[in-house]
Every structure is written in structure tokens, then in C-alpha cells.
Amino acid sequence: MSSLAVEFKDVRKTYRTKSRTVEALKGINLRIPENQIYGFAGPNGAGKSTSIKILVGLLRPDHGEVRIFNHPGGSNQAKRLIGFLPEVTLYHEFMGALELLRIHADIAGVPKSERDDRCHAALAKVGLDDRAKSRLKEFSKGMKQRFGIAQALVGDPKLLVFDELTSGLDPRAQASLLELLVDLKSQGMTVFFSSHHLREIEKICDSVTILHNGVLQCAGPLDSVLEDEESGTRLTLEELFNKVTMPEKEEVKA
Amino acid sequence: MRAVLSLARLYFLGAMRRQAHLATLFLAVILLMLPSYINAFSLGLDAFERVAKDFGLTLIGYFGVGMGIVLASSSIPKDLETRSLYPILARPINRWQYILSHFLATAALLFLSFLFLGLALMVSISALTRTVEASLLIAVFSSYLQALIVASFCTAFSTVASPALAGTVGVFVFLIGSLPGAFIRFFLVEDRNNQFAAGAATMLKSIVPNLSIYSLKDPIVHELPFNHLYLVAITLYALVWVACAIAGAGIMFGRRDL
Numbered sequence: 169m170s171s172l173a174v175e176f177k178d179v180r181k182t183y184r185t186k187s188r189t190v191e192a193l194k195g196i197n198l199r200i201p202e203n204q205i206y207g208f209a210g211p212n213g214a215g216k217s218t219s220i221k222i223l224v225g226l227l228r229p230d231h232g233e234v235r236i237f238n239h240p241g242g243s244n245q246a247k248r249l250i251g252f253l254p255e256v257t258l259y260h261e262f263m264g265a266l267e268l269l270r271i272h273a274d275i276a277g278v279p280k281s282e283r284d285d286r287c288h289a290a291l292a293k294v295g296l297d298d299r300a301k302s303r304l305k306e307f308s309k310g311m312k313q314r315f316g317i318a319q320a321l322v323g324d325p326k327l328l329v330f331d332e333l334t335s336g337l338d339p340r341a342q343a344s345l346l347e348l349l350v351d352l353k354s355q356g357m358t359v360f361f362s363s364h365h366l367r368e369i370e371k372i373c374d375s376v377t378i379l380h381n382g383v384l385q386c387a388g389p390l391d392s393v394l395e396d397e398e399s400g401t402r403l404t405l406e407e408l409f410n411k412v413t414m415p416e417k418e419e420v421k422a
Numbered sequence: 423m424r425a426v427l428s429l430a431r432l433y434f435l436g437a438m439r440r441q442a443h444l445a446t447l448f449l450a451v452i453l454l455m456l457p458s459y460i461n462a463f464s465l466g467l468d469a470f471e472r473v474a475k476d477f478g479l480t481l482i483g484y485f486g487v488g489m490g491i492v493l494a495s496s497s498i499p500k501d502l503e504t505r506s507l508y509p510i511l512a513r514p515i516n517r518w519q520y521i522l523s524h525f526l527a528t529a530a531l532l533f534l535s536f537l538f539l540g541l542a543l544m545v546s547i548s549a550l551t552r553t554v555e556a557s558l559l560i561a562v563f564s565s566y567l568q569a570l571i572v573a574s575f576c577t578a579f580s581t582v583a584s585p586a587l588a589g590t591v592g593v594f595v596f597l598i599g600s601l602p603g604a605f606i607r608f609f610l611v612e613d614r615n616n617q618f619a620a621g622a623a624t625m626l627k628s629i630v631p632n633l634s635i636y637s638l639k640d641p642i643v644h645e646l647p648f649n650h651l652y653l654v655a656i657t658l659y660a661l662v663w664v665a666c667a668i669a670g671a672g673i674m675f676g677r678r679d680l
Contacts, residue, residue, distance in 0.1 A: 183679075221680065224508075224512040225511070225512060226508060226511060226512060226679075226680040227679050227680065228679070244514035244515075244516075245514075247512060247513055247514040247515075248514045250512060252508070252509055252512035253509065254505055254508040254509060256505060257504070257505050257506055257508060257509060258504035258505065258506055259506060260432060260435075260436055260506065262435070262436075262439050263432070263435070268432075270428075271428045271429065271431070271432050272509070272510075272513070274424050274425050274428035274429075275425045275428065275429060275510060275513040275514075275515050276513050276514065277425070277513075277514055280424070316509075319509060320509070323513065329512075
């Protein structure tokens, strides 16, 4: 049995403002095996970004624990194993791709002697090696996302975390990024990514989780999750998503 | 440390891109012309040199503090707004290191600006007096230390407050810190007998750094005797306050949800 890349144990998070309190995560338990592509779906406001921020150490849970390859979530040991690309990031666009990647390599703790090789390798992996000296402001959105993946890869992580990776990209760029994720998995990495595009999750993921109102609705290998026990048929991910995230609609129908 | 310096370089280049140095260049041009103008209006009196030095150093001091406040108050909030800090803080780097890198970038930019302005003033006055006025750089350095302390407070507060509020804190620290104790005693106690206001001002003065010690303009302009060990003492004083502000910012920012 493969070991766990990520483990959430009863993770809770509540946001408090002056006017209201929002329970973003209501006790999440999640186990992600190593060397898988793991899809993370849910409607807006379900708690996906909160979960991801807790995973990469940007937020602290109010309760519970996260472990990354058995290291405490948020610790520098755990962070060394993660490559992260947030949903929307405005990079320092006046810099060249290689120049900015070198800075990310320094922060990731890459030894100076290996730095340039690692940066070139990361750019080659995402198909930007011929644009190493171009400034980021010259890049298209798809190229910026590719650069984002390169910055996530430069520290040689075991776990890649992508928030809404393909959001706002044209179909060709989306397909090309998905191919890249499959390739990264074949190189031994674990990929955890959130998306609103259910078809892409269904197409490339080994396992999936659907989160709704801060509660895990279902989680596990794609085949077993999509198996509908009531009808004995296989659902599409979209059908399952609608089933678990729209109970109010069903109540109205009934 | 390599991570901190690397990030500091990134933020330094970012600040340069915001063209903060253009304001420095503009002021440098004014400083280069200043002594000639003052000389033209001095009607042959030789006091122009002191007036030009005094006016130039005052300009540099206020400009540096203003620049420090603007740069330090806005750099971290800008990162938060653009979310460019997310992939950085997801790396094995502590939040105090991230704050330190921002502060080092501000400190480097301020240093270059003060140096440039100090040299511009020195060259323009030396050209008229025909002597090298290197002592001006001592007064400029003390103004730099003052701006550094104010900037460290702005950096600290910008981790939890808006740029406007962090900037206001910087102005407050500068005003209260520069207020001479004699001013409080004379205007609030002896002249107006306002014990409450005097008590409040004294209390505020005791919790913010004493910036009046950085006023080296008078001894330099009037060529009064000056102990150079004093410069070492005020440098150490500045470093202690800066370290306290950055450590405080690290604690505040470390607890913040991003």
C-alpha cells in the first residue's frame, strides 16, 4: 500500500468578522495517497481555497491537524516538499522568467551550485526553456500558468498543489496543462488540484473529493465514488456533483 | 540568509519599477541649484553657505522620512493585494524573514537616495565655497538612520493595517519622536499649565524612539565640536529600534491568516 502524501484530521476553520461568522470547514478528514492526481471539486464558497491554504501553511486550522508526508502542515519540513500555484497571482512581471525563477529557487533552498540547472530543467518541463530571458509581461495567460508550474517545480517538490489551474484558459491551453499534470505524475509526483471543470477532473484524476458548505460530501478513488449504489449505474462527475451539492433543489422537487 | 537577500533584491527592483527614485532625482536637481540661488539673494554676505546647508539638510531629512513612509507602508500591502506573497510564503521561509526582506529593500533604496542627495548637496556647496564639505554627509547619515526607524514602524504596521494607517503611524512616530522634551515642558506645562496634555505627550514620547537625537544639522552647519562616537551610539540605537519593530511585525504577521 502506498504511503500518504496528505492527511487532514478533523480540520475546522471559522472566519470571524464584526458582522458575521462563517464556518468554512466543518471537520474535514481526508487521506491522499502518494503518486496520484487528486481532484478537488466544490461550488464557490465550499471551502476549497481555505483547505488549500491550510495545506500549504498560509492559514492555520482552528482545530485538527494536517500532515504532509507525515510532517506537520505549515512547518518548513512540510513546505520543502510542496510546490504551490495559487488561483490568481500577479507575478513581478518586469522580471525575466529565469531571473524570477532563480529567486524562487533561492527561497526554496536550492543550493546555488544546482540553481541554474534546476531553473532550466523546470522551464524545459513546462515548455518555456526558449523563453527563459523573456519578461513575464510578454507572456500570455497560458504561458504565465506554465511559468507558475515551473516556479512550483523548481524546489523539486513531492507534492504539487494547484488552485484553479486551468481557470480562464482556452481549451487548447487547458488540454496542454492537463497533459503536463499526467506527465508530472508519471515522474513520481503527487498532484492535488482544485477545479470547476468537472470533465477535466474526471479525465485525468485517480481520486476525487467534493466539498460543499465546508463538509466533505464524498472522497475516494474516482471509480468507486462515481458508482451509484442506488441505481447500480456509473454516474458522471457532473451528475454526482449536482446530486451532492444541490439537495435543496431535490427537496423542492419532492 | 540567501533567501532573504534574494527576496530583498526582488522587492528592491520592484520599488525601483515604481519609480520612487525619480523623486530623488528631482530633489537632487533642486539641491544642486539651491546654493546658487541662495547665493544670488545673499547680497554679498557670506552667510549663504550656512543657509544653504541648513535648508538643504532640512529638505533631505523631510524627503527621506516621507520616502521611507511611502515605501515601507505600501510594499507588503501591495503583495497582499496582488497575492504574489502566496507562492513565496508557501516556501520554507518564515514570515519574519519575508518582512525583513521587504525592510532591507526599503533600507537599501533609502540609503542610495540619501547618498545621492547628500552628494548632490555636497557638490553644489563645495563648488561655491571651493572646499570639500564632506561633513554634510554625517548629517545626511543621521537623517538616514531617522528615516530607517520610521520606515521600520511603517513596515511593522503595514503587516496588519492598510497603507494609509501604517503611513499615519509613521508620521505619528516621526512627529512625537522628534518633539524635544523642552518643547513639552515649555509650551504645555510652563506656558499653558496643561498637566494632562503634558503627561500624555511625555508618555507618548517614552514609548516611541527619541528621534531628536538624530538632529545633527546644527553642529554640522555651525561647525560646532562634535564627538564621532556619538554617531556610533545613535547607529546602535537605530538598529535596536529597527530590530524591535521587525520582531514585533514578525509576531503580528505570523498570527495573521492570509
